[in-house]
Amino acid sequence: MQNTQIILNSRPNGMVEASNFTIQESTINELQDGELLIKIKYISLDPAMRGWMNAGTTYIKGVEIGAVMRAFAAGEVIDSKNDVFAIGDHVQGLLGAQTHAISNGKGLSKCDLSKGNLSWHLGILGMPGMTAYFGLLERGQPKAGETVFVSGAAGIVGSTVGQIAKIKGCKVVGTAGTKAKCDYLLKDCGFDIAINYKEEDVHAVLKQHCPEGIHIFYDNVGGPLLDTALANLAKGARVVICGAISQYNSKSMYGPKNYMKIVTARGHITGIIVFDFLERYPEAVAQLSDWLHTGKMNTKEHIFNGIDTFPSVLKKLFTGENFGKLLIKVS
Ligand SMILES: NC(=O)c1ccc[n+]([C@@H]2O[C@H](COP(=O)([O-])OP(=O)(O)OC[C@H]3O[C@@H](n4cnc5c(N)ncnc54)[C@H](OP(=O)(O)O)[C@@H]3O)[C@@H](O)[C@H]2O)c1
Structure with missing residues (x-):
């Protein structure tokens, strides 16, 4: 064969x-x-x-x-x-x-x-879904009423993070690179705000629609967008670094300039490697599958x-x- x-x-x-x-x-x-x-x-x-x-x-x-x-x-x-x-x-x-x-x-x-x-x-029931589930729930610790900002939001990790955050009672904002992706976030994933980062001023939209600041930034993209999110952190914010896709093909990694905002916001930055949660995958698969089958989530x-x-x-x-x-x- x-x-x-x-x-x-x-x-x-x-x-x-x-x-x-x-x-x-x-x-x-x-x-x-x-x-x-x-x-x-x-x-x-x-x-x-x-x-x-x-x-x-x-x-x-x-x-x-x-x-x-x-x-x-x-x-x-x-x-x-x-x-x-x-x-x-x-x-x-x-x-x-x-x-x-x-x-x-x-x-x-x-x-x-x-x-x-x-x-x-x-x-959604595999490695990317596990990343979204444990990255948001374990590292981000979302609470109802908080504002969650997700970059790379129309991707498999980002769209799953945003939908879990909605289920947990959060206000959810995401960035994506086309109008069709932003429409998908609003209509199919229940996001409150979707920002086309290629055409809109992300900082201005966040200032306008999230005057309370961001409580959780779930970052899939890195680069200058991370700086924009840091500038908009609320007090006690959690920044979950999941990935930095904007940097993967670059020869040098863009480092954040606005990191002092972590100090003034009394926040913290944390990373996730999904494989650290291997033993708990069955719990996440069962929960995500239930949300999918009961129409609370889509993929x-x-x-x-x-x-x-x-x-x-x-x-x-x-x-x-x-x-x-x-x-x-x-x-
Ligand atoms: N830490 C972990 O354990 C772990 C595990 C799995 C995944 N991840 C990370 O999670 C992130 C998302 O992965 P995924 O599987 O869900 O991929 P995905 O979002 O389904 O696909 C990648 C998307 O990234 C966006 N993108 C590409 N280049 C970009 C740039 N220069 N600036 C802004 N956005 C850009 C594009 O969407 P637009 O059209 O919106 O630009 C693209 O469709 C990645 O950073 C990945 O490395 C981490």
Whole structure:
């Protein structure tokens, strides 16, 4: 049986490009005891992949040149010599950008399709949804009546954060890069205010509509937008640094200028790495699934077909061309 794999063949010098990848055919090995074979159905494209393409180690080691690109993926077990995973099970994990994966079961989790479609287990019920849930609730500690400001709000993390904040009784403001995305935040996600950061003066809109200041800033974007948020913090504010997508393709990271506002606001800045909450994922999956099924929340996907689209589709995360959780349907 043949496997089609996306190989990292060079490191980006700035923006990620399709030419950083090659597509390779290989033969699938016989299973050893304890292993299982997964036919991948969806590959997740996540902003973190840009960092994984760099040399060196941050919270995880960079992908080696010549290796299969690291990726979350979900699929069906089609052969098994493993006691935990049986043929027919649906699973997700860091299976790589390929059509088939052999796993020993470590780091793999079963997808309960009664909780949501398989693709949702890479989005709102997967790593990005877990990030939104624990990042907001554990790091942000929202209280009813507070104002939550989310950057990158129309993305899978941002839109989930905003909807959870609404459920918790907060006033929710978000930024996104197009009118269609802002309309989605207002009409489908229940945001109170959506700001097109490419066309509007974010600082002026915040001053006008949030004179009380921001109690939680959930930052997916970083850069100058972080400065704007810091300038508008309310007393006791919490700033949750989840990501800085505006900086991932830059050669040097823009640092915040308005950080002294943390002092005057008696606030704090905190970070989240979703993997620190691995043991609590089932709790979040159950709660998010309940909110989805009871109509309190919705999610949006942007799906491309065919593994060969991977090299060109990844860049869309950084140009804002994705609208919803970016996925590739493999089979
Ligand atoms: N800490 C963790 O454990 C963890 C886990 C998962 C994700 N994250 C982070 O969460 C953030 C969101 O991830 P996601 O999966 O939800 O991605 P996403 O928001 O679904 O997709 C990326 C979006 O970012 C926006 N963007 C791209 N370049 C930008 C720029 N220069 N300035 C402003 N916005 C820009 C674009 O939307 P616009 O059209 O609005 O520009 C784009 O659609 C990322 O920073 C990611 O690294 C962190």
